[in-house]
Amino acid sequence: MVVKIELLGGLDMLFKKQKELSLELAELGEDKTLKSLIHFMAEKIESPTQKELFYLDGTVRPGIIVLVNDQDWELLDKEEYVLEDKDQVVFVSTLHGM
Amino acid sequence: MVVKIELLGGLDMLFKKQKELSLELAELGEDKTLKSLIHFMAEKIESPTQKELFYLDGTVRPGIIVLVNDQDWELLDKEEYVLEDKDQVVFVSTLHGM
Amino acid sequence: MENISNYNDGQATLTGEEYARYGRQMIMPEIGLPGQLALKNSSVLIIGVGGLGCPAAQYITAAGIGTIGLLDGDVVDKNNLHRQVLHSTSKEGMSKAESAKQYLQDLNPNANILTYVEYASPQNLFEIISAYDIVLDCTDNQFTRYLISDVCVWHGKPLISASALQFEGQLCVYNYRNGPCYRCMFPNPTPVVTSCSKSGILGPVVGTMGTMQALETIKLALHMKGINKEPFVPFILLFHTFRFPQWKHIRIRSRQQSCAACGPHKMLTRSFIESSPSEYATLCDAVPKTEKNL
Amino acid sequence: MENISNYNDGQATLTGEEYARYGRQMIMPEIGLPGQLALKNSSVLIIGVGGLGCPAAQYITAAGIGTIGLLDGDVVDKNNLHRQVLHSTSKEGMSKAESAKQYLQDLNPNANILTYVEYASPQNLFEIISAYDIVLDCTDNQFTRYLISDVCVWHGKPLISASALQFEGQLCVYNYRNGPCYRCMFPNPTPVVTSCSKSGILGPVVGTMGTMQALETIKLALHMKGINKEPFVPFILLFHTFRFPQWKHIRIRSRQQSCAACGPHKMLTRSFIESSPSEYATLCDAVPKTEKNL
Ligand SMILES: [Zn+2]
Numbered sequence: 001m002v003v004k005i006e007l008l009g010g011l012d013m014l015f016k017k018q019k020e021l022s023l024e025l026a027e028l029g030e031d032k033t034l035k036s037l038i039h040f041m042a043e044k045i046e047s048p049t050q051k052e053l054f055y056l057d058g059t060v061r062p063g064i065i066v067l068v069n070d071q072d073w074e075l076l077d078k079e080e081y082v083l084e085d086k087d088q089v090v091f092v093s094t095l096h097g098m
Numbered sequence: 099m100v101v102k103i104e105l106l107g108g109l110d111m112l113f114k115k116q117k118e119l120s121l122e123l124a125e126l127g128e129d130k131t132l133k134s135l136i137h138f139m140a141e142k143i144e145s146p147t148q149k150e151l152f153y154l155d156g157t158v159r160p161g162i163i164v165l166v167n168d169q170d171w172e173l174l175d176k177e178e179y180v181l182e183d184k185d186q187v188v189f190v191s192t193l194h195g196m
Numbered sequence: 197m198e199n200i201s202n203y204n205d206g207q208a209t210l211t212g213e214e215y216a217r218y219g220r221q222m223i224m225p226e227i228g229l230p231g232q233l234a235l236k237n238s239s240v241l242i243i244g245v246g247g248l249g250c251p252a253a254q255y256i257t258a259a260g261i262g263t264i265g266l267l268d269g270d271v272v273d274k275n276n277l278h279r280q281v282l283h284s285t286s287k288e289g290m291s292k293a294e295s296a297k298q299y300l301q302d303l304n305p306n307a308n309i310l311t312y313v314e315y316a317s318p319q320n321l322f323e324i325i326s327a328y329d330i331v332l333d334c335t336d337n338q339f340t341r342y343l344i345s346d347v348c349v350w351h352g353k354p355l356i357s358a359s360a361l362q363f364e365g366q367l368c369v370y371n372y373r374n375g376p377c378y379r380c381m382f383p384n385p386t387p388v389v390t391s392c393s394k395s396g397i398l399g400p401v402v403g404t405m406g407t408m409q410a411l412e413t414i415k416l417a418l419h420m421k422g423i424n425k426e427p428f429v430p431f432i433l434l435f436h437t438f439r440f441p442q443w444k445h446i447r448i449r450s451r452q453q454s455c456a457a458c459g460p461h462k463m464l465t466r467s468f469i470e471s472s473p474s475e476y477a478t479l480c481d482a483v484p485k486t487e488k489n490l
Numbered sequence: 491m492e493n494i495s496n497y498n499d500g501q502a503t504l505t506g507e508e509y510a511r512y513g514r515q516m517i518m519p520e521i522g523l524p525g526q527l528a529l530k531n532s533s534v535l536i537i538g539v540g541g542l543g544c545p546a547a548q549y550i551t552a553a554g555i556g557t558i559g560l561l562d563g564d565v566v567d568k569n570n571l572h573r574q575v576l577h578s579t580s581k582e583g584m585s586k587a588e589s590a591k592q593y594l595q596d597l598n599p600n601a602n603i604l605t606y607v608e609y610a611s612p613q614n615l616f617e618i619i620s621a622y623d624i625v626l627d628c629t630d631n632q633f634t635r636y637l638i639s640d641v642c643v644w645h646g647k648p649l650i651s652a653s654a655l656q657f658e659g660q661l662c663v664y665n666y667r668n669g670p671c672y673r674c675m676f677p678n679p680t681p682v683v684t685s686c687s688k689s690g691i692l693g694p695v696v697g698t699m700g701t702m703q704a705l706e707t708i709k710l711a712l713h714m715k716g717i718n719k720e721p722f723v724p725f726i727l728l729f730h731t732f733r734f735p736q737w738k739h740i741r742i743r744s745r746q747q748s749c750a751a752c753g754p755h756k757m758l759t760r761s762f763i764e765s766s767p768s769e770y771a772t773l774c775d776a777v778p779k780t781e782k783n784l
């Protein structure tokens with residue numbers, strides 16, 4: 001039961017430049033929802049100021065969209081979506097330009 | 099047991115402008131190889147001159163490459179690859195330009 | 197600011213020169229004469245004539261879009277030419293909108309090209325956008341992106357938005373049919389990210405995104421005039437130079453009931469946007485210090 | 491034909507003007523000063539200055555590639571300007587290579603630009619290609635595609651090849667490291683397809699493919715000079731305007747033992763290609779009647 005996670009829009013900077021991660025679903029504990037995954041990811045970020053760039057008020061910060069298997073999570077159950085084996089999750093931050 | 103087939107590089111013109119087809123694997127009979135699929139596809143083309151643009155000497159004509167699940171069939175077993183449920187097969191003709 | 201002519205009032209024919217010039221695209225049954233006339237009778241506003249706006253303007257003009265507006269208050273700077281490839285070293289200091297018009301008018305003398313040498317603002321944008329069929333967001337900052345989207349929603353105009361940073365690009369069609377507006381996707385402004393501000397950009401990355409904006413513009417012009425009848429499916433394109441696969445094509449949410457701009461309880465009215473600058477700015481992050489276009 | 495200068499003999503510094511001009515791409519750690527010097531010390535030959543070659547040349551020149559060769563025997567024709575956006579109406583009848591050089595030299599005066607006002611042939615291509623690090627195939631016919639690939643194999647030069655037709659595009663890097671050559675992918679010429687010959691092309695489709703060629707050129711120049719150390723994985727990019735997803739990024743075969751051009755039993759020697767025109771032509775389909783570049 002493995003989930004693949006990809007970071008786009010500069011979010012890899014918050015995760016030690018890791019662009020892709022593999023996660024054993026068991027690591028999330030009982031709760032296998034996206035909400036739980038987001039919390040798990042946030043815990044990986046040590047610096048509180050950096051954490052705020054990913055995690056705010058119990059979910060991803062504004063400007064980040066979450067994709068599951070090439071679909072916007074709004075088309076699924078958002079935070080309540082329950083992850084399945086081989087799901088591909090992408091966190092992408094909106095780019096404004098330079 | 100369904101296989102999705104996509105036609106690129108103008109090959110849809112040979113299949114009544116169908117760009118995508120779904121195929122029940124059972125339709126191929128006993129032999130579920132790519133070779134069998136190519137033969138099955140060729141049989142759909144009525145005009146012999148059109149058929150030659152897809153099928154020559156028992157396989158796809160030169161200039162067509164075959165992709166299975168976003169991989170060149172040369173990385174698999176080419177004609178001998180045995181199709182599985184939910185495989186995505188793309189036939190693509192090389193473009194030279196206009 | 198110029199007044200838009202009535203060029204796009206529904207011309208039913210092409211000249212002989214136009215038949216020859218557009219022959220290689222008209223020969224395709226998906227375009228044909230009806231498609232070419234649809235392009236000729238369409239008007240497109242390009243906001244920002246920088247790294248995205250340069251290729252977008254080139255291909256839109258070349259394809260025969262009848263009326264093209266170029267809005268940019270900035271001037272040509274050779275330190276931006278690594279990505280703003282329609283300008284040139286000898287035009288240093290010239291208005292980018294005027295520099296682009298010079299180039300584009302020689303690329304296609306048939307195009308009716310209007311320039312607006314100013315930055316997009318709550319005061320000028322409602323009037324300018326009202327005259328166009330399609331708007332392209334080729335800018336580079338969050339405030340302007342919210343503003344353009346909100347004004348497009350107010351006028352019911354579709355918006356083709358792209359952005360690029362470092363080795364990445366994004367493209368989305370907003371506010372068309374059942375599709376979302378920018379605030380449906382991003383209801384709240386992003387907190388200021390200080391860590392990776394001096395980020396840089398590679399020219400062909402922003403060039404690819406701008407060229408793809410031109411492609412989506414042609415598709416949209418054909419769709420709006422009924423030439424292409426396929427249902428519109430909201431999507432976002434994501435690009436990264438160094439990833440495999442380089443491109444992701446993602447189905448996204450449709451219009452959101454909860455949206456402050458386009459939902460049934462829309463609160464972002466024209467009068468609010470035009471006359472409450474500081475309140476409106478808090479809904480779009482901070483007012484940008486320099487509104488330099490990408 | 492001009493002689494290539496020794497511009498790309500390994501310059502170790504940038505001028506102040508170059509630091510400013512390329513600052514927005516040098517700021518990225520993946521490029522930096524070593525990357526910019528790698529670009530400056532690279533030479534790129536663009537074969538065909540049409541729909542693919544125009545944007546490829548724009549972005550390659552703008553990015554600071556030191557030496558750029560433009561090979562095209564054709565002249566500017568306004569009926570091609572819907573996709574050949576670097577030329578212009580007033581340059582009708584001028585050599586496309588010269589028209590492009592005029593434009594590019596003003597875009598970036600630092601570039602060393604050489605023109606070859608001729609078509610690629612078995613007689614001229616060995617000498618021309620020998621002087622360059624990277625070759626771009628921006629042509630439009632099967633014979634020339636095989637010829638360019640075969641000569642690149644002979645000289646050991648990587649080839650970035652793109653093509654576009656109607657609403658579709660393809661891009662592939664050939665003959666680099668473990669990757670295939672064009673004949674590894676397509677061992678035999680395609681029988682002549684008469685059914686869809688008058689096919690047309692949409693400008694931004696070929697524009698996107700040409701811009702992506704420029705991007706792959708920059709990636710390859712960085713990789714060849716050791717700036718990017720990731721392993722090279724052979725791929726082909728496929729694009730279709732109206733499909734979902736629009737892009738496919740496909741892993742392809744590596745160099746083939748059975749290949750007549752690059753395999754261990756290679757039979758396509760320089761002397762055979764140069765001196766057996768009719769025998770060689772049968773290995774590349776028919777000799778093209780008009781060698782007009784896309
Ligand atoms: Zn909305």
Ligand SMILES: [Zn+2]
Nearest residue numbers: 671674749752
């Ligand atoms: Zn080979």
